[in-house]
Amino acid sequence: xxxxFAFENPQKPVQADSPTLAARDELTKRESGITQNSxxxxxxxxxxxxxxxxxxxxxxxxxxxxxxxxxxARSTGGGGIxxxxxxxxxxxxxxxxxxxxxGKLPRPAIQRMRADHKALDPDVESLDxxxxxxxxxxxxxNPLAPTVHLNYRxxxxxxxxxxxxxxWFGGGSDLTPCYLFDExxxxxxxxxxxxCEKHDxxxxxxxxxxxxxxxxxxxxxxxxxxxxxxxxxLDEGENDQEQLFAFVKDCLGSFLxxxxxxxxxxxxxxxxxxxxxxxxxxxxxxxxxxxVHDRGTSFGLASPNARVESILMSLPLxxxxxxxxxxPKGSREERMLDVLRSPREWI
Amino acid sequence: xxxxFAFENPQKPVQADSPTLAARDELTKRESGITQNSxxxxxxxxxxxxxxxxxxxxxxxxxxxxxxxxxxARSTGGGGIxxxxxxxxxxxxxxxxxxxxxGKLPRPAIQRMRADHKALDPDVESLDxxxxxxxxxxxxxNPLAPTVHLNYRxxxxxxxxxxxxxxWFGGGSDLTPCYLFDExxxxxxxxxxxxCEKHDxxxxxxxxxxxxxxxxxxxxxxxxxxxxxxxxxLDEGENDQEQLFAFVKDCLGSFLxxxxxxxxxxxxxxxxxxxxxxxxxxxxxxxxxxxVHDRGTSFGLASPNARVESILMSLPLxxxxxxxxxxPKGSREERMLDVLRSPREWI
Numbered sequence: 001x002x003x004x005f006a007f008e009n010p011q012k013p014v015q016a017d018s019p020t021l022a023a024r025d026e027l028t029k030r031e032s033g034i035t036q037n038s039x040x041x042x043x044x045x046x047x048x049x050x051x052x053x054x055x056x057x058x059x060x061x062x063x064x065x066x067x068x069x070x071x072x073a074r075s076t077g078g079g080g081i082x083x084x085x086x087x088x089x090x091x092x093x094x095x096x097x098x099x100x101x102x103g104k105l106p107r108p109a110i111q112r113m114r115a116d117h118k119a120l121d122p123d124v125e126s127l128d129x130x131x132x133x134x135x136x137x138x139x140x141x142n143p144l145a146p147t148v149h150l151n152y153r154x155x156x157x158x159x160x161x162x163x164x165x166x167x168w169f170g171g172g173s174d175l176t177p178c179y180l181f182d183e184x185x186x187x188x189x190x191x192x193x194x195x196c197e198k199h200d201x202x203x204x205x206x207x208x209x210x211x212x213x214x215x216x217x218x219x220x221x222x223x224x225x226x227x228x229x230x231x232x233x234l235d236e237g238e239n240d241q242e243q244l245f246a247f248v249k250d251c252l253g254s255f256l257x258x259x260x261x262x263x264x265x266x267x268x269x270x271x272x273x274x275x276x277x278x279x280x281x282x283x284x285x286x287x288x289x290x291x292v293h294d295r296g297t298s299f300g301l302a303s304p305n306a307r308v309e310s311i312l313m314s315l316p317l318x319x320x321x322x323x324x325x326x327x328p329k330g331s332r333e334e335r336m337l338d339v340l341r342s343p344r345e346w347i
Numbered sequence: 348x349x350x351x352f353a354f355e356n357p358q359k360p361v362q363a364d365s366p367t368l369a370a371r372d373e374l375t376k377r378e379s380g381i382t383q384n385s386x387x388x389x390x391x392x393x394x395x396x397x398x399x400x401x402x403x404x405x406x407x408x409x410x411x412x413x414x415x416x417x418x419x420a421r422s423t424g425g426g427g428i429x430x431x432x433x434x435x436x437x438x439x440x441x442x443x444x445x446x447x448x449x450g451k452l453p454r455p456a457i458q459r460m461r462a463d464h465k466a467l468d469p470d471v472e473s474l475d476x477x478x479x480x481x482x483x484x485x486x487x488x489n490p491l492a493p494t495v496h497l498n499y500r501x502x503x504x505x506x507x508x509x510x511x512x513x514x515w516f517g518g519g520s521d522l523t524p525c526y527l528f529d530e531x532x533x534x535x536x537x538x539x540x541x542x543c544e545k546h547d548x549x550x551x552x553x554x555x556x557x558x559x560x561x562x563x564x565x566x567x568x569x570x571x572x573x574x575x576x577x578x579x580x581l582d583e584g585e586n587d588q589e590q591l592f593a594f595v596k597d598c599l600g601s602f603l604x605x606x607x608x609x610x611x612x613x614x615x616x617x618x619x620x621x622x623x624x625x626x627x628x629x630x631x632x633x634x635x636x637x638x639v640h641d642r643g644t645s646f647g648l649a650s651p652n653a654r655v656e657s658i659l660m661s662l663p664l665x666x667x668x669x670x671x672x673x674x675p676k677g678s679r680e681e682r683m684l685d686v687l688r689s690p691r692e693w694i
Contacts, residue, residue, distance in 0.1 A: 070671070084670045093670070219648040219655050280665070287666075288659075291638035292648060301566040301639060308566050309671050312635075317669065318627070319634075321662040323431045323440070324417070 021128045021158045022078070022102035040167065040241055041130045044154040045100050047245075048134040049081070051252055052098045055136065056083050058256050059096070062263060063088040067096070074305050078102045078131075082310045086317065090145075090267045094138040095313035101131045105157065116233040119166040120157060127165070128158040134252070137314040138259075139286075143279035145266035146177035146184060147225070147286065148259050149314070151296070152248050169244045170232035173255060174211055175262075176225030176286060178279045180336050182346075184262045185226045189346040191258035192229045195250040199243065207231045212343040217289050222340040224289045278333050280320035287319050368475045368505045369425070369449035387514065387588055388477045391501040392447050394592075395481035396428070398599055399445045402483065403430050405603050406443070409610060410435040414443070421652050425449045425478075429657045433664065437492075437614045441485040442660035448478045452504065463580040466513040467504060474512070475505040481599070484661040485606075486633075490626035492613035493524035493531060494572070494633065495606050496661070498643070499595050516591050517579035520602060521558055522609075523572030523633060525626045527683050529693075531609045532573045536693040538605035539576045542597040546590065554578045559690040564636050569687040571636045625680050627667035634666050 025041060034042045056067050065088040073079030078101030085094040104126045105113070114120045120127070133153030140147065152171035159165050175188045189208070196203035211230035216223050229251070234244050290297050300311040327333030372388060381389045403414050412435035420426030425448030432441040451473045452460070461467045467474070480500030487494065499518035506512050522535045536555070543550035558577035563570050576598070581591050637644050647658040674680030 068670075082670075086670055093668075095670070219653065284662070287634060288638060291635060292645075298639075306566065312668060313670060315631070315668040318665065318667050320665050321440075321659060322664065323415075323429075323433055323442070323660060324656050 044132045063090040093317040097135045117166040130156045139316045143275040168235040172230035174228035178282045191254035195254040199247045283316040283319035410437040440664040444482045464513040486663045490622040515582040519577035521575035525629045538601035542601040546594040630663040630666035
């Protein structure tokens, strides 16, 4: 990986009168390092950063081209590391992004979040919060190779004494092919199902359906892709923190073993100009989902001081909008659309 | 123009127990034709359809390729005519769309609209409404030639006896170059200013600012282009209906005399691969504005039975998202960005 934009804006989190959550965590890290007994914030941060390195390394080996690594800080606290591979040999664009944010939730945001998290105190004006996550989107060049998305995140609010108040995990991973290969869809879902079943038999069917429901271009009546899993707000009402962290670890662990073999099979297949054009039209639908429907993108773009380039790293390098494009009856393109309109059970 | 998809779904507006506004208007047209004394609904429909024909003809002459003409109807009432020229000689994509919609506003929509239109009765469950508009977006191939957008619309709600209740006009036109030619910006704004000044000295400065404020990619801190005019909700509080219709006519009339000479000057200029790439990046920003911020697009995509292909006709044929693209200091690309960040007074 090539470190180019390193520390473009390396400001420290703002220091308040009493030590902030960020300052406390900084102190803990310096004094005791990160162990199994550290707060989940520090363990999640360490975990996503280690996985970012590992995934960047594996994708660089697959592509033959290196990622640019961009470390950044927000003046309001927190920052991240954006790794981007653009115009590679295998990938048109691949982004592997870590963000670790310390911030303050204003009252209206607290009110909204109380719908899912009763532990949040409704009577405070603001709350310190922490969010750490890993986000990946990879768009291959070859139209026969699928785009993949992954995101795992941990969210926490703090009491005034720095102890944690509400917390939850969210995330998932989904696959977006332009051409359907049942073999790929099955392998991708199988990896996620196995990770789920180590923890709870209900997880895979619940989170598979949640994914089909979430990644839905309602205005097109099409899902974005062939799904995977998606979950949010998993807190103590679901399971204890250690168990949920172990679950997220297994989900993330299933990513490379599923996606790398799929890419090995597809990346060098010959393809036609028509297939490339269909890919570009499908890229357009990807853009539509992310800009019109994705909650994370909307939330990010509406945040003051948002790092827009890291949020929009998920967009493809190129896309196409062709008026009234209709695949011919019985074509592979039409078969793809059928599955996007009526999600399948792959296993 | 080539009529290809004509009457793809030529359903008549749904007939209710008492004759709907649509049925009444249909009858008036059959029995008396459209005259100066006809309701504004029918005059606006006739006006936008005549202008659509004229503009399609002029753009076909400029491009040398013909538009596809697509006439459609919504099962819930209303329809439109979409004219699209794709992959032409001069235009990558050009859309000239008329829509004429008869529908029912549900109570929450009425409540929202009351903020601007006190004539709306807050106590009814739903209101018949009518909307007619002409929308144009043209994306040239040559990166030195500017994209243009135009929209003029008339909106009306009906009392139970079919007489009109609230009504208003909205619209405007704005230019989006990738490279700045002061001459083009001045000519475009001059045409609009002259149209405005025939009616009210305050219109051009007010509506020029409204345009700069509206076409703003807040998340980028950039306007979409170099502006033009934009206005909405012009009703009896602004001027009488005849005066406002005359104003809209003059605005629309200024479009071809300004845009055609600009295109004549730019369409055949030689350009480099780098300039084409910059154009593609700017196309990406156009997509961002339309999908993230544009109220008309959001409203359209959220409507049940929306004709998505007509709404998204405004998107370019192709676009590009390149991570952390920064134009070199002192370049023409940087000069363009400067103007998008700090709008200028052109006249």
